[in-house]
Amino acid sequence: MAELTKPPSAMRQYAILLRVGLASAMQYRADFVMTAVGAICYEAVSLAFVGVIVYAFGSIGGWSLVEVAFVYGIRSMGHALHGILSGQLWTADGVVRRGEFDRYLLRPVNPLIQLLARRFQVTAVGDIVFGAVVLAVTAVAAPISWSLASVVFLIAAVIGSALVESAVMLAIASLTFRLLASSPILSVADTVFVTFGPYPLSVLPRTVAHLLTFVLPLAYAAFFPAAVLLDRTTELFVPTWLAFASPVVGLLLYAAAVLFFHRQMRHYSSPGH
Amino acid sequence: MTLVRQVLSQVRIGCLTPWAYRASMLLSFLVLALQVALFSVVWRAIYAGHSGPVAGVDVDTAVGYAVLSLTVATVLNTSPYSSIESRVRDGLIGVDLTRPIGLLTQSLAVQAGYVVATLPAAAVGLGTGLAVRGLAPPPDVSDTVRFAVSLLLAFGVSQLITLLMSLTSFWTLEVGGVGMAFFVVRTFMSGAVVPLWFMPDWLQAIAVALPFQASTYTPIAVYFGRPPGGFVSAVGLQALWIVILTGLCLWLWSRAKHRVVVQGG
């Protein structure tokens, strides 16, 4: 009666795998807590870095401490959501090299879903707590008169921020099928995201700012939406509508990255012949 | 004589292991080059709105500091500690214990090998620094010698810190979280990304109380002719940390031996 067996929807399968991953992670409760706390430290230190600089310099390119912190807040909440969705991409090269990907191709489940839900990203729990606190505090402190529309835009911007970062990382991780190593390239992208992430990109030389808009699209992940909300769109180096469209850009980029992953997957050559 | 041979064999292994993943290694050099370039852009952008030095540091020193600190941190602060961790987890640590060479010596030798393997990164970092015109030579020759002495001590401090961290994996089988927190605290408190000069006093006080600054910040501060508390006390503090860290490692190891957890079986 094999006809009775019908795999559930992709979303449901994703949920099943997340449940299993979470149950696995909870087997090591102490480590779960430690890892989440470790993640908070990680983020706190990066905030401290920005904090030290703004403290020493008073302001950056005319952006005050609260304004820079608000850019950082959007970025860190987006980064947290990105971690839940895409944290496992860092393991892509191991999964491919060790042949774990074989198993993903044998189950009636989309292989990308299996990769993304491979383990539960415990660090994301810490990131979310940290990101939520920082975003809430900086959003209140920032000189913004909040309305329903601006709150909706903020939420969309945070999701868009996660999708932008995830899209970049997914596109890079897709190269694993050909290169067998992608985590160093992920580090390159991550380095750029971490280094430039919290700053108002308008202070950078134009070439660099354009690179971060059109090549490694960091600008949509925090600076553009923050500029829109802080009403500093006059400083933008792109048309204002593009800054407003940041969440949509995130969605489009992620869709493109998913397509790219599935194309690259054809190059998978399982290890050990 | 045999000890020298044993140690050298482990150094060799530590040196060859990272190069087994050539592509990763070469790309990590690329990351360094990129970081050096990015930080020089960031520092210049930050200084753009200010005329004159901030906290007594001018833009060239800030950029030069970034070039050196990123380079030194990449070469010295390697993280082969994951090897003890993974071997404890896989229950292979028992194999290591049967080798005719102490685990601490063995680990330190392997780590030193990693550092040797990563040495080309120094050329990459400094080369990029020169290319972005971000590196000035030290004020005079005696500063160069002092820098070399302090750098040598920094090597000792950083290797002992790495070893200490790896020893904790006997207690926390999953060092993921701890390792991560450790990595960033080390990166931040060592002054690898931002010099202690810019920190508020209370933060400087914390940084000075921790060993990390002795592994990166101290030699570079020496390079720019501003050793914290004068050269002698800066170097003395580094030496003191080497003694303290060695003691801590020996103590932790004696405790760990009592509870070698061989997983599974």
Add this chain to the structure above:
Amino acid sequence: MSLSVSAVDDLPSDAAQRPLVRAAGLVKEFRRVKRVSGRLGGLRTLFSRDYDVIRAVNDVSFDIHSGELVGYLGPNGAGKSTTIKMLTGILTPTAGAVSVADRDPSRERKANALNIGVVFGQRSQLWWDLPLRESFRAVRDLYGVPTMEGDRRQHELVKLLDMDEFLDAPVRQLSLGQRMRGDIAAAMLYQPRLLYLDEPTVGLDVVAKQRIREFIAHVNAERGTTVVLTTHDLEDVEQLCRRIVLIDHGRVLYDGALTELMARYAPYRDLVVTLASPADVAVNGAEQIGRDGPVVTLRFRSDRVKAPEIIGAVTAAHEVVDLSVAEPRLEAVIGRIYTQRGLPESPA
């Protein structure tokens, strides 16, 4: 698509004729970047565009019919795993075609996944940190096995494989034999028509091996599950497989009945006699192939002479204390094929 296929499958006449698995002219080539040696060799290798082409599987064809239990054998590096990976849809063939239940496994991956169960002896599909029971639940959920049906099958498998006592233990704590039973059960939970077993007995003790073999024989005989077995343990093959496919250097060397292989390449028996006093034995129709003190081994063609005739001749000439007749071992035949890297001349 899937409806029409299963409707056709239900017609017994058609299903009986069409093979469940068809491999036709399978070729798989891998490209490997040529290592550049010498100064900066590593760096140059990274940017090199020179490839060596390795042909791991070279024109392999065979059919497997529903209900068969086939041993797929070959020395290390013969191309076994690569073939299995093409049959399961992990790899796409460079040339040739695979169909499993009329589907191309690499194109219709998800549909094919429901038809096949795959067990790798070396790599578990179970969730390491969770109790075995949770792995079963996850597999059932992912494949969409209806709850009642799943409960029934799981209960049956647990009983058959005697897994009750470790069902609640985390997989990482299981012994190799227990884990293997769990892996095989996980692959059978959604009742695939076809089961691929890659070294299912590797590293197991005698009792554990026997249990696995009995289970394989059971599902093949009772449920009609088609089984493709790769193994280096020829006892698995002797006990389970009627048919074997033997490959080396990516080519099929032999495809046929196990008994046929033995009859063709080892059509002899060995008679081992212990004499009262040491002596050489010369008997018509048999050849003395070894002597160790009073123990003499004689080999004779079982298709030409009957064992009793030889025994009669020996006992007539010598005082015999003990005797036994040994059949040739598959191991000896396969061993010869592997070392010669080809089929031996069949004895004239």
